Amino acid sequence: MRRVCLIASLWILVLCLADSAGGSTFGCLACHSAMKGKIKAEKGLVDVNVDSEKYSQSVHGGIDCISCHKQFGANPHQPQAQGDIPADVAALASNMSHKAKVDPVAVAACAECHGDIYNSWKESIHGMNIIDKKQSAGAVCTDCHGSPHYILPKSDTASPANRVNVVKGCGECHEKEELAKEYGFGTHILERYYESFHGKKYILGHENAPTCVQCHGYHDIRKWDDPKSPVAWDNRMETCGKCHEGATKKFVTAITHKPIGKDNPVPYYFEKGLILLLLGTFLFIVGHVLLETYSEIRDRFFRKGKEEHHE
């Protein structure tokens, strides 16, 4: 009987500890891990379900829901719920509310722990476009890192920020026609990267092959003509020099993502010429071999012995 009591009291203790550590998480997930379908919100359909297993395995798995969803601190389902939101997070939330589908406070809450990254991000072309220019185009944390519920360490190949996924991630926006037109970048950039030696090695899994971020930077990414961009003319020698020791001014001008087309005529017509040479040679050798095979069969079987007297 004493043993049973001991086990029971230990179990209660464990439950109490778990409750104080997990806090509201268990409560929220009781419903929010079993929801199917989507809910209609102001800005379209929203999935409010959280895969509790994936959540617990993510690097954020030990964090309470209300650590980020601060405004749900009190009564989560009250329309104008107001939790305990620090002023800076509240200000940031109102600044980037146009990027949030449901909970701008949760979008802004990343900055609370990852303040240094937030500070460099807001200087980036993505951050400035969202915060200063109030545009919807531009990446926030979740656009590149995926849902904070399932966020994985960068070293995990399933993480969208891992090098095996990062190029595709950039392409999500940088291959979009309408964004390209509005912001004046080319949609061919990824294609040209994949055609380059850097890109080909990357596809094959060469661990030294540079992805977009190795040259262009990431959190504080800037346009190439911004003097602070690592691919600005004055910084390129250092950037390229990370791999190509002794990179000179002449060397660093070589890399562009310019498409091979009629406005870049030398490689364009050169390639056309080479293809012509290739096809011409193929035609000759294939024709020659086929004709010779035909004549060999003819000589062996239908002109037996005759071919010896060729003089």
Added chain:
Amino acid sequence: MNKELPREYLRFNVLERTQHIVLFTTFLLLAFTGWALKYPHVEQSQWWIRMWGGPKTAGIIHRVAGITMLIDFIWHIVYMVRKILSGRIRFHKDTTLIPMPKDLTDAIKNMMYFTGASREKPRFGRFSYIHKFDYWAVFWGMAIIGLSGLFLTFPVEASYLFPAWSVNWIWDMISIMHSDEALLAIVFILFFHFYNEHLKWDKFPMNTVWLTGKITLKEMKHEHPLEYELEFGEKEGDDK
């Protein structure tokens, strides 16, 4: 009358045979390790490159093989130049490797024979137009692919050589040059050279001249009648 005639004729000496062996070993290594990089999107490229130790190791094999091939190429050129300068090779229209007008008419005659338009085979010297085509295709390929490959291996150093006005397109051109010419070389060897030296009726499974350097006099008379006549004289050689 023909008792003094040897049974075999030495076509390629041991140095020339070594040059050929180094050439084709490095050629195969280069083709195998470079192929996946030409078509990285293709699914099979992934396991193929892993067979060569992954992209990094394959890259090292590719570079080592490339430089070895270039050394072989330079050795061959030095060897040929010395042979010419010392007079061991003298120009003769029936033994030269230099393309001659006769090669064009030989090609046309051969085509006519293949199709049955003519019953007469062209009579070749030491090197037929097929051999010359084979030789110069590889020669040209090594120069173009070797040079562009060197530029790609040492891009920073190569950038010193190019004028400033060319930087916008020269690298695209070099990449295209290296990869398209390599494809040409592979298809050429796989199709033309393999047919002529391995698959042909008389040659199957291979022409052993690459190992022994020798061909029989019968073969020589049949395939290189003009050289045969030059070496052994028309009358003596007629063993019928």
